[in-house]
Amino acid sequence: MHETYFTGGVFSSSIDGGRAGADIELAHDAIKASAKDGQLFTLRYSDCNVEMGGFNNKMVFCRNEDRSLTIFTEDKKFSAALAFAAGGLLDDQLQAGKNKVKSDKRSGRNFVLICMVCLVVGLTGLYYGIKIAGSAAVDALPVSVDKQIGRHTFTGMELGGEEIHDPVIVGAMETIVERLAPHAALAGLDYEVHVVRSEQVNAFALPGGIIVVYTGLIEHADQPEQVAGVLAHEISHATLRHGLERVGQSLGVAAAVNLLIGNVEGLVVLGAEVFKLATVNSYSRGQETEADSEGVRMLHAAKIDPLGLAQFFEILKEEGNGLPASLEWISTHPDHQARIINIRGLVAELGPQDYEPLDVDWDDVRRRVDDMN
Amino acid sequence: MDYEFLSQPAASVARMTMEEGESLTCEVGAMIAMTTGFEVETTTRKRGGKGGGLGKALKRMFAGESLFLNHFTATEPDQSLIIGPQMLGDVMHFPLTGGSLIVQGSSWMASDTDIEIDATWQGLGKALFSGESMFWLKCTGEGDLFLSSFGAIYEVEVDGDHIVDTGHIVAFEDTLQFSIEKAGSSWIGSFLGGEGLVCRFQGQGRLFCQTHNPPSFGQTLGPKLKPR
Incomplete structure (x- = not known):
C-alpha cells in the first residue's frame, strides 16, 4: 500500500x-x-x-x-x-x-576520476621533469663543481690511518696516475694522490680527482699493473661523474631544484654531506660495470696491460676466503667472478696493443711498505 | 524582530531590534555592538535543541563555520544588536518558509533559533573544484535567515540553466541542482581564458551570488604582502 x-x-x-x-x-x-x-x-x-x-x-x-x-x-x-x-x-x-x-552520478564519478588521473599524471610528470632537468643540469655543470665537492668531502674526512709521504711509494702511485690521466674521459680534473698506511685493501677517487690508496692494496698486488687497474677503475668513477650522479639520486628533487635555480654552492655542501654519510665506494652495480669498461679502455689507451685489473680480482678471490674483513675494496664490488670474465671479454674486444711496462721499481715499493709494518 | 541594513553594500552590517524574549542565533564573532539587555548563550547546537550537537558542530567546522553558536536573547524590550560579517561585503535577509536553503560555508551569519543548520556533503568533485568549502550548510525550517558575502549580493531567478564562476556562490534553494564543468568548449580554451571550471545550476529556484571571489582576492593580495 x-x-x-x-x-x-x-x-x-x-x-x-x-x-x-x-x-x-x-x-x-x-x-x-x-x-x-x-x-x-x-x-x-x-x-x-x-x-x-x-x-x-x-x-x-x-x-x-x-x-x-x-x-x-x-x-x-x-x-x-x-x-x-x-x-x-x-x-x-x-x-x-x-x-x-544514474547517468548524472556516473558522469560525476567519471569527472572525478579524470581529474584525479590528470592530477597524478601531472604531479608524476613534474617530479620526473625536475629530475631529468636536474640530470641534464649535472652534465652541464663545470668540473670545478666536482673539485669543490671532492675537496669539501676530503677535508676533515676520517681516512682510517696515517697518511704517508714516502717518495718511492707515493711516487709510484703518481707515476701510474700520470700515465692514465691523459686518456681520461673528462678533461680538467686535478689528480692528487694520497697514500694511507692501513691494512685495508682499498682505494677510492673522490669527484674532482683526489685519489686515496691504502698500503694494504699495494701489499696484495704482485705487479704495478694490478694497482694501475684498480686506480683506472676508481679514476673512471670520477671522470664519468658518478659522484655527482649519486648526489643527484640521493638528494633527488632537492638537488635538481638547487641546480635549476643555480644554487651550486648549496649543492656542493649537500653533495659533500652525502659522501660523508655514505661509504665512498658505494656506487650502483651499473656504475661499477661502467667504471670497469672505462677503466679497461683507459688502461688500453695508456698502453698499460688491462688484465692487471682482472689479475687483482683473482688474487683477492684466492686470498679473500681468509681475509673477509680487510678486503674492503672487493667487498664493495660484488660478484667479482663475473667481473673477471667481463674484463677479459672487454680486453679481447679492444684488440692487440703494444703494452709498455710502468716505470716503477715495484719490489722496492713493496719492501718499503713491508718495512712500515 | 525588526532589522535594517547599514552601509550597504561595501561594508554592510545588520541592526536587529528585538523585543523581550526574542532570540537570534549568530556565528561566533558576528556581534559588533549591542544594548545591555541581552543574555548571551554559547552552545554547539541550536537553541533549545536536545543532545550535545557535537557531530553537527564538527560538520559545521568543515563547512567553514565555528564549532560554537552564539544565541542572543533579549531580556528587556526594545533591544538593539548589530552584527556583521568578517569580510568586506554585503548582507541579505532570506525569509525561510519551509524547504531548505543551501548556503556556502562562510556566508551564514545569523538565523532564527528555530532554523536547523546542518552541514551537507556536496560530493568529491564539487568539493574539490567548486571553489567553496568541502561542505555546504543546509538551513531548514521557517524563520529569518541572514547571510553575508564578499562584495555585493545579487539574486538570480533560475528556471532552466544558469552558469556561475566557481567561488561566487552565496546560497541557493534546494530545488536547484548544480554540477561542475569547463567554462568553454575545450579544456585548453577554458583554462587559457582564465575561467577554468564553472558551476552550472539546473532546475527552478533562487540563486544568490557574490560579486567578488575570496580566493582570487587572496591570490592577488598575498604576493604583495611583506613577510612577517
Whole structure:
C-alpha cells in the first residue's frame, strides 16, 4: 500500500515570493498541493511532466505544460506512490528521470576520476621533469663543481690511518696516475694522490680527482699493473661523474631544484654531506660495470696491460676466503667472478696493443711498505 | 524582530531590534555592538535543541563555520544588536518558509533559533573544484535567515540553466541542482581564458551570488604582502 500524503512545496507566480511549502496529496486523478498561505493547486496526472533533480538529485518535480505550476517533494516514497496513483501513466517519465539520475552520478564519478588521473599524471610528470632537468643540469655543470665537492668531502674526512709521504711509494702511485690521466674521459680534473698506511685493501677517487690508496692494496698486488687497474677503475668513477650522479639520486628533487635555480654552492655542501654519510665506494652495480669498461679502455689507451685489473680480482678471490674483513675494496664490488670474465671479454674486444711496462721499481715499493709494518 | 541594513553594500552590517524574549542565533564573532539587555548563550547546537550537537558542530567546522553558536536573547524590550560579517561585503535577509536553503560555508551569519543548520556533503568533485568549502550548510525550517558575502549580493531567478564562476556562490534553494564543468568548449580554451571550471545550476529556484571571489582576492593580495 502506497502513501497518499507528502510534505513538499509549490512554485507558482500566484504565491508571494514564487515558492511556498505545501502539503501534497495524490488524489484519484490529480496531484493536489495545499500551500502554507492557503492556496490550493491541482495538477492532473495527464498534464504532468515529471523531472528529477534538486540539490541532492533526489527531488521529484511535477510541472504543467507551460511550467507555471510546479509541485515538488524530496520524500523518497513519492516516486513509487506517484507511479501507482497515476495508474502507469507516468511510468516512462519516472523511469527516464531515474535513468538521468544514474547517468548524472556516473558522469560525476567519471569527472572525478579524470581529474584525479590528470592530477597524478601531472604531479608524476613534474617530479620526473625536475629530475631529468636536474640530470641534464649535472652534465652541464663545470668540473670545478666536482673539485669543490671532492675537496669539501676530503677535508676533515676520517681516512682510517696515517697518511704517508714516502717518495718511492707515493711516487709510484703518481707515476701510474700520470700515465692514465691523459686518456681520461673528462678533461680538467686535478689528480692528487694520497697514500694511507692501513691494512685495508682499498682505494677510492673522490669527484674532482683526489685519489686515496691504502698500503694494504699495494701489499696484495704482485705487479704495478694490478694497482694501475684498480686506480683506472676508481679514476673512471670520477671522470664519468658518478659522484655527482649519486648526489643527484640521493638528494633527488632537492638537488635538481638547487641546480635549476643555480644554487651550486648549496649543492656542493649537500653533495659533500652525502659522501660523508655514505661509504665512498658505494656506487650502483651499473656504475661499477661502467667504471670497469672505462677503466679497461683507459688502461688500453695508456698502453698499460688491462688484465692487471682482472689479475687483482683473482688474487683477492684466492686470498679473500681468509681475509673477509680487510678486503674492503672487493667487498664493495660484488660478484667479482663475473667481473673477471667481463674484463677479459672487454680486453679481447679492444684488440692487440703494444703494452709498455710502468716505470716503477715495484719490489722496492713493496719492501718499503713491508718495512712500515 | 525588526532589522535594517547599514552601509550597504561595501561594508554592510545588520541592526536587529528585538523585543523581550526574542532570540537570534549568530556565528561566533558576528556581534559588533549591542544594548545591555541581552543574555548571551554559547552552545554547539541550536537553541533549545536536545543532545550535545557535537557531530553537527564538527560538520559545521568543515563547512567553514565555528564549532560554537552564539544565541542572543533579549531580556528587556526594545533591544538593539548589530552584527556583521568578517569580510568586506554585503548582507541579505532570506525569509525561510519551509524547504531548505543551501548556503556556502562562510556566508551564514545569523538565523532564527528555530532554523536547523546542518552541514551537507556536496560530493568529491564539487568539493574539490567548486571553489567553496568541502561542505555546504543546509538551513531548514521557517524563520529569518541572514547571510553575508564578499562584495555585493545579487539574486538570480533560475528556471532552466544558469552558469556561475566557481567561488561566487552565496546560497541557493534546494530545488536547484548544480554540477561542475569547463567554462568553454575545450579544456585548453577554458583554462587559457582564465575561467577554468564553472558551476552550472539546473532546475527552478533562487540563486544568490557574490560579486567578488575570496580566493582570487587572496591570490592577488598575498604576493604583495611583506613577510612577517
